Amino acid sequence: xxxxxxxxxxxxxxxxxxxxxxxxxxxxxxxxxRNGEARLWSxxxxxxxxxxxxxxxxxxxxxxxxxxxxxxxxxxxxxxxYAVTKIILTAGTSLRGYGRQRxxxxxxxxxxxxxxxxxxxxxxxxxxxxxxxxxxxSNSAFAGIKTLNRLExxxxxxxxxxxxxxxxxxxxxxxxxxxxxxSNVFFVQxxxxxxxxxxRSGVSGVMRRHAIDVLRKQELDTRLQYTDxxxxxxxxxxFLSNSQFGVMPVNRCGERTWSVGPVTRKVMSLLAEAxxxxxxx
Amino acid sequence: xxxxxxxxxxxxxxxxxxxxxxxxxxxxxxxxxRNGEARLWSxxxxxxxxxxxxxxxxxxxxxxxxxxxxxxxxxxxxxxxYAVTKIILTAGTSLRGYGRQRxxxxxxxxxxxxxxxxxxxxxxxxxxxxxxxxxxxSNSAFAGIKTLNRLExxxxxxxxxxxxxxxxxxxxxxxxxxxxxxSNVFFVQxxxxxxxxxxRSGVSGVMRRHAIDVLRKQELDTRLQYTDxxxxxxxxxxFLSNSQFGVMPVNRCGERTWSVGPVTRKVMSLLAEAxxxxxxx
Numbered sequence: 052x053x054x055x056x057x058x059x060x061x062x063x064x065x066x067x068x069x070x071x072x073x074x075x076x077x078x079x080x081x082x083x084x085r086n087g088e089a090r091l092w093s094x095x096x097x098x099x100x101x102x103x104x105x106x107x108x109x110x111x112x113x114x115x116x117x118x119x120x121x122x123x124x125x126x127x128x129x130x131x132x133y134a135v136t137k138i139i140l141t142a143g144t145s146l147r148g149y150g151r152q153r154x155x156x157x158x159x160x161x162x163x164x165x166x167x168x169x170x171x172x173x174x175x176x177x178x179x180x181x182x183x184x185x186x187x188x189s190n191s192a193f194a195g196i197k198t199l200n201r202l203e204x205x206x207x208x209x210x211x212x213x214x215x216x217x218x219x220x221x222x223x224x225x226x227x228x229x230x231x232x233x234s235n236v237f238f239v240q241x242x243x244x245x246x247x248x249x250x251r252s253g254v255s256g257v258m259r260r261h262a263i264d265v266l267r268k269q270e271l272d273t274r275l276q277y278t279d280x281x282x283x284x285x286x287x288x289x290f291l292s293n294s295q296f297g298v299m300p301v302n303r304c305g306e307r308t309w310s311v312g313p314v315t316r317k318v319m320s321l322l323a324e325a326x327x328x329x330x331x332x
Numbered sequence: 333x334x335x336x337x338x339x340x341x342x343x344x345x346x347x348x349x350x351x352x353x354x355x356x357x358x359x360x361x362x363x364x365x366r367n368g369e370a371r372l373w374s375x376x377x378x379x380x381x382x383x384x385x386x387x388x389x390x391x392x393x394x395x396x397x398x399x400x401x402x403x404x405x406x407x408x409x410x411x412x413x414y415a416v417t418k419i420i421l422t423a424g425t426s427l428r429g430y431g432r433q434r435x436x437x438x439x440x441x442x443x444x445x446x447x448x449x450x451x452x453x454x455x456x457x458x459x460x461x462x463x464x465x466x467x468x469x470s471n472s473a474f475a476g477i478k479t480l481n482r483l484e485x486x487x488x489x490x491x492x493x494x495x496x497x498x499x500x501x502x503x504x505x506x507x508x509x510x511x512x513x514x515s516n517v518f519f520v521q522x523x524x525x526x527x528x529x530x531x532r533s534g535v536s537g538v539m540r541r542h543a544i545d546v547l548r549k550q551e552l553d554t555r556l557q558y559t560d561x562x563x564x565x566x567x568x569x570x571f572l573s574n575s576q577f578g579v580m581p582v583n584r585c586g587e588r589t590w591s592v593g594p595v596t597r598k599v600m601s602l603l604a605e606a607x608x609x610x611x612x613x
Contacts, residue, residue, distance in 0.1 A: 054349075055348045055349070062348060063347060063348055064345035064346060064347060064348060065345060065346065065348050065353065066344060066345060067336045067343060067344055067345060067346050067441060068335075068336070069353070070486075071353050072346065072350070072352050072353045072420070072422075072480070073420075073480070073482075074356075074480065074482035074483065074485070074486050075355075075356030075480055075481045075482060075483055076482070076483060076486050105487075106483070106486075106487070107487075107490065137428075139353070139354075141353075142486075147418075147443075147445060148489070148514075149482065149485040149486045149488075149489035149490070149513055149514060150486070150489035150490045150492070150493045150513075151486065151490055151493075152490070152493075153490060160348060162428075164428060185473055186471060186473060188469035188470060188471050188472040188473070188533070189469060189470045189471055189505070190467060190469050190470055190504070190505040191469040192466055192467060192469070192483075192484060192487060193483060198483055199353070199354070199355065199356050199483075200356045200481035200482075200483045201354075201355040201356060201357070201430065201481075202355065202356055202357060202387070202473075202474060202479055202480075202481045203473060204355070204430040205351075205355050205357050205387075205423075205430045205431070205432065206386075206387070206388075206473060207430075208429070208430035208431035209388065209430070209431045209432055209433070209434060211431070212431045212432075212433075223471070224470070224471040232430055232431075233429075233430060252469070
């Protein structure tokens with residue numbers, strides 16, 4: 052079963068001089084397919100478009116991208132009820148050298164993969180996270196967007212593979228907890244929900260954005276503010292967000308433990324109502 | 333003429349699921365071939381080895397890498413008297429997901445390309461540089477090494493393509509001038525030579541390292557210290573270093589101009605004696 056497609060054709064290779072390989076010059080989106088539909092599509096497109104503007108890559112039309120995703124799902128034979136797709140958009144090939152024109156036409160790859168939902172017990176009882184030693188650089192020109200420069204996540208994620216943790220949390224040099232290796236993290240304290248700003252490092256996750264929108268619409272106090280490592284002990288509840296699993300409670304980080312609290316339950320219930328079925332307890 | 337080789341075979345493609353493409357999970361070295369030899373080979377190997385240790389990739393033997401480079405030069409038909417080679421070392425293919433084992437076997441690509449030396453007038457009169465708007469992130473886990481995550485350089489270099497400048501200088505968020513997009517930068521002030529530390533951002537260039545070694549051996553005061561933008565006006569001489577062109581004087585940056593001063597001439601003369609022929613005036 053081939054998982055990657057270009058222009059509707061199955062592919063296994065790409066050009067060695069593609070700038071995606073040579074420099075990580077490109078972007079990607081990992082999108083949940085649920086009940087035959089690309090979930091949170093417009094939020095994925097919003098972020099991809101922002102990335103294209105920053106990198107100077109011509110954004111394909113949304114309808115072409117949507118068709119490419121659906122074509123990959125169909126051709127790969129994955130279950131359209133529950134699968135994951137990935138769009139990779141590189142700056143194409145060019146002569147040797149970092150520099151290129153700003154209106155670069157992209158090379159676009161579509162991947163489709165089978166997936167299984169996390170066990171219900173993870174949503175009910177929460178999961179364990181670990182603190183990663185790998186730190187995120189600060190003041191990144193690419194904060195918020197999802198480029199192909201992902202070495203920080205590779206190292207951070209690799210750290211926790213040998214542990215019992217489901218996810219690793221990454222900090223910047225000032226001990227601010229920015230996000231997970233493949234998720235965003237929210238903290239609850241004094242009835243206030245917060246998650247780190249992602250304008251200096253980290254990724255603006257689509258589920259993070261969706262959760263913030265849903266919570267603010269319900270007039271729940273939801274702030275963009277840093278929680279640093281010393282403050283972690285004061286936090287009452289912790290949960291993660293990710294485009295694939297929705298929102299998941301955290302019950303442990305090292306010595307610190309939390310129960311699945313009322314605010315997290317409320318957030319999950321609101322998200323379940325807002326189309327994120329995994330969050331239905 | 334094919335420019336890329338794997339195990340001595342010409343290649344034009346690599347696997348779509350290579351981690352080099354998916355995450356920029358890999359390293360590279362761009363090495364000058366001069367008179368049939370790989371110049372500053374041991375310094376390139378030292379940096380590559382450091383990168384492999386940090387990324388958890390098994391370093392190939394130096395003799396295998398050397399054979400691969402020379403094979404690429406011969407097979408590509410470039411002039412062994414003056415050419416440029418590139419070694420790309422990715423973390424290979426793996427299942428989807430950031431995490432991987434630390435003892436990953438690499439996929440190794442060798443490229444060979446024709447090159448022409450910069451004109452003599454550039455060495456005699458100096459070249460113009462421009463300040464890039466793209467800033468380097470601080471406290472990068474990958475400072476100093478040459479990973480495939482090169483988007484900062486792509487954006488910075490693309491900025492100056494439409495200008496008269498030969499190179500762009502990049503700063504961190506604190507206005508410290510760290511390096512060029514494809515070079516390191518040295519400043520001369522009060523008989524002291526300095527270049528920025530590269531332990532928080534920037535690349536530890538092999539020609540930078542070679543120049544520091546040569547200058548210190550001659551007991552020339554050569555320091556690792558930041559020069560910030562406001563201090564640029566006080567600087568007496570400026571020069572760049574790069575593995576391909578050696579050392580090149582800078583005569584202009586925006587409104588500021590410099591002549592090719594005695595310290596830069598001395599540095600070039602010392603480097604010419606230390607095997608960097610381009611620097612012979």
